Amino acid sequence: MIELFLLLCLIGIFCTFGEVEKEQVYDFTFAGAGAATLQIVEKLLQSGNFTDKQLLVLEQDPNKENDRTWCFWEAKTNTQWSEHIVKEWDNICFRSTNLSLKEHISPLSYKMMRSGSYYASMRTLIKQHNNITLKYEGVASFEEHESGVRITTNEKTYNTKLFFNSIFDWEVVQQQKRYPVLQQHFVGWFIKTQKPHFDADSATIMDFKVAQKGSTRFMYVLPSSETEALIEYTLFSKEKLKPAAYERELRAYLSEKDIRDYTIEEQEAGNIPMTCYPFAKHNSKRILHIGSAGGWTKPSTGFTFAFIERKATALVDFLKSNTDMRQFEKRNRFWWYDLLFLDVLARHNHKGSFLFSRMFQHNKPARIFRFLEERSSPKEEVQIMRSFPLGLFVGQVFRRLLRAFH
Numbered sequence: 584m585i586e587l588f589l590l591l592c593l594i595g596i597f598c599t600f601g602e603v604e605k606e607q608v609y610d611f612t613f614a615g616a617g618a619a620t621l622q623i624v625e626k627l628l629q630s631g632n633f634t635d636k637q638l639l640v641l642e643q644d645p646n647k648e649n650d651r652t653w654c655f656w657e658a659k660t661n662t663q664w665s666e667h668i669v670k671e672w673d674n675i676c677f678r679s680t681n682l683s684l685k686e687h688i689s690p691l692s693y694k695m696m697r698s699g700s701y702y703a704s705m706r707t708l709i710k711q712h713n714n715i716t717l718k719y720e721g722v723a724s725f726e727e728h729e730s731g732v733r734i735t736t737n738e739k740t741y742n743t744k745l746f747f748n749s750i751f752d753w754e755v756v757q758q759q760k761r762y763p764v765l766q767q768h769f770v771g772w773f774i775k776t777q778k779p780h781f782d783a784d785s786a787t788i789m790d791f792k793v794a795q796k797g798s799t800r801f802m803y804v805l806p807s808s809e810t811e812a813l814i815e816y817t818l819f820s821k822e823k824l825k826p827a828a829y830e831r832e833l834r835a836y837l838s839e840k841d842i843r844d845y846t847i848e849e850q851e852a853g854n855i856p857m858t859c860y861p862f863a864k865h866n867s868k869r870i871l872h873i874g875s876a877g878g879w880t881k882p883s884t885g886f887t888f889a890f891i892e893r894k895a896t897a898l899v900d901f902l903k904s905n906t907d908m909r910q911f912e913k914r915n916r917f918w919w920y921d922l923l924f925l926d927v928l929a930r931h932n933h934k935g936s937f938l939f940s941r942m943f944q945h946n947k948p949a950r951i952f953r954f955l956e957e958r959s960s961p962k963e964e965v966q967i968m969r970s971f972p973l974g975l976f977v978g979q980v981f982r983r984l985l986r987a988f989h
């Protein structure tokens with residue numbers, strides 16, 4: 584009898600503690616531990632202004648390893664990512680049927696880092712801070728209430744004052760028709776050759792000398808030495824291909840370059856959203872969508888990593904004095920440029936090679952990079968726009984205007 588009484592007491596104590604754990608209110612909770620969450624968490628720690636905040640990070644994948652390469656351009660002298668950078672290039676190449684150029688991009692350089700190195704260093708950093716908890720649980724749903732947000736995972740329920748969601752949902756963008764949605768989809772091979780084949784000082788950011796087959800297609804060639812390169816067959820189009828189609832094109836490209844002595848060391852694949860869909864409309868007082876899920880991917884190129892860095896910096900600054908997440912995002916003129924460009928590319932998907940060639944033919948990479956990173960002057964933007972055939976874009980402006988009135 585006494586044993587039964589003790590057992591009931593133990594169950595009572597256990598349940599009470601279970602409740603307390605359930606009722607803990609975190610200050611900031613993040614869904615997903617990818618590039619956006621980790622960069623924000625890192626900057627929150629660096630700022631030193633949030634040491635009294637309790638942070639919770641919920642990630643569904645306990646085996647998140649080296650699942651992607653992140654490439655971006657920045658000042659060669661910038662050392663922020665040095666420990667993770669595996670290769671940087673001072674020259675970029677662009678190729679199409681009527682243009683072939685190699686440009687020195689100093690004082691910038693094009694850099695490549697592997698995600699695994701960053702994930703590992705962030706896991707270590709998180710372990711060193713008592714105010715951050717990383718749990719491997721999949722977020723099933725979340726719901727805002729008067730004083731916070733309740734999150735349900737496959738294991739538990741959590742309460743938080745502010746919630747940052749980086750879980751991307753393709754359905755949200757695919758089920759609307761107002762904004763075109765393209766995907767930057769690709770399969771890349773890390774290959775090793777026996778003989779030297781590559782110019783290790785140059786990154787080929789777009790080689791359009793592949794069959795276009797009615798859509799925008801190019802090879803992305805990033806050599807890390809004369810005998811090693813990441814080669815990605817990339818499309819900007821509405822639908823993904825069957826896996827065998829990417830492989831066929833990769834093999835054909837290598838064979839066309841007379842590269843036959845290769846072994847495939849690793850492979851990466853992805854599809855990145857390219858859309859001006861206004862993700863910010865899903866933000867609310869206590870919920871902010873971040874990373875690709877928040878529209879932090881540059882719609883016209885798919886570049887995301889460097890944008891996340893800028894957004895994360897702005898967000899950490901914003902959080903010092905604001906708690907209303909509806910006020911964070913501000914639309915700028917580049918959103919309109921992207922919208923127009925995507926409207927044209929979605930409608931004339933076979934013209935990507937032509938449009939990008941015109942841009943590289945009439946502008947130095949430094950100006951193009953400033954434009955793509957949304958740091959160009961209005962004068963430079965006019966110069967970029969003058970590279971494109973007016974007719975294509977004027978027609979599209981009218982179509983957009985008509986749409987706005989219907």
Ligand SMILES: Cc1cc2nc3c(=O)[nH]c(=O)nc-3n(C[C@H](O)[C@H](O)[C@H](O)COP(=O)(O)OP(=O)(O)OC[C@H]3O[C@@H](n4cnc5c(N)ncnc54)[C@H](O)[C@@H]3O)c2cc1C
Pocket residue numbers: 614615616617618619620641642643644647650651652653654655720721722723749750751851852853854855873874875876885886887888889
């Ligand atoms: C292979 C690949 C290569 C890329 N290369 C470049 C590049 O070179 N340059 C560039 O600028 N951009 C690149 N991108 C695009 C972009 O930078 C990355 O996708 C970037 O990781 C986006 O960051 P994120 O935080 O928005 O999403 P992610 O990094 O994808 O993070 C989202 C996280 O949420 C987790 N998650 C998903 N569902 C749940 C759930 N229900 N519960 C809990 N967790 C969940 C995922 O496991 C993931 O860890 C690349 C993308 C891919 C896929």
